[in-house]
Amino acid sequence: IYVDRQLHNRQVKGDLYDVFLFAWQIYPPINVLPSLSRLMKSAIGEGMTRKDHGDVSNQLYACYAIGKDVQAMKAVVGEEALTSEDLLYLEFLQKFEKNFINQGPYENRSVFESLDLGWKLLRIFPKEMLKRIPQAVIDEFYSREGALQDLAPDTAL
Known part of the structure; x- marks a missing residue:
């Protein structure tokens, strides 16, 4: 490498x-973990981006942080010692890095496309595991039509 x-x-x-x-x-x-902007809160949300922006951002950040912890735990105890919930976080981690963080040098992804992609990744988890998103927001965005399109074929959700 x-x-x-x-x-x-x-x-x-x-x-x-x-x-x-x-x-x-x-x-x-x-x-991702040390690069979160504390200034973001004043520039997101309904009227500026989309009403789900803050909630999706917080949930993605939390899932990524937990995924990194599970990845470290896997290195110590092995994959066979992980729970089914741990495996969901590992799947999320891999797909988040491959599909969300990864952008081509000439890719111009909008905030709205990023939010939609964030929801696609959050659908890895059952609704009940999305503790940082209010139920009304989950009801509106979790089950959107066409939710599983446009991801890389080898990592399709």
Whole structure:
């Protein structure tokens, strides 16, 4: 695996670049967990983006963080020791990195396309596991038509 040392050694307000994502050819190789903007809250939501934006963002972030924890646990105890819920988080982690974080250098994905993609990924989980999204928002967005289209064929949900 080729590792770009310049990219790996770059420090932008912490470790925003993830050398492992880079090695897996995820572009841009942004480490999601430390890069969440605290300023985002004042620029999202109904009237600016979409009413589900904050809830989807929080749920995606939580699922990704749990997925990273499960991935670390898997390295210690092995996949056979993981619960079915843990395996859902691992599936989410893989598809989140492959389909959500990964954008081609010339891809121009809108906020609305990203929100729709976020919902596609959250559908990996049963509705009951989406604890950070109000039930009214789940009722409106979870079961949208065409929800499973447009993902990479090898990672289709």
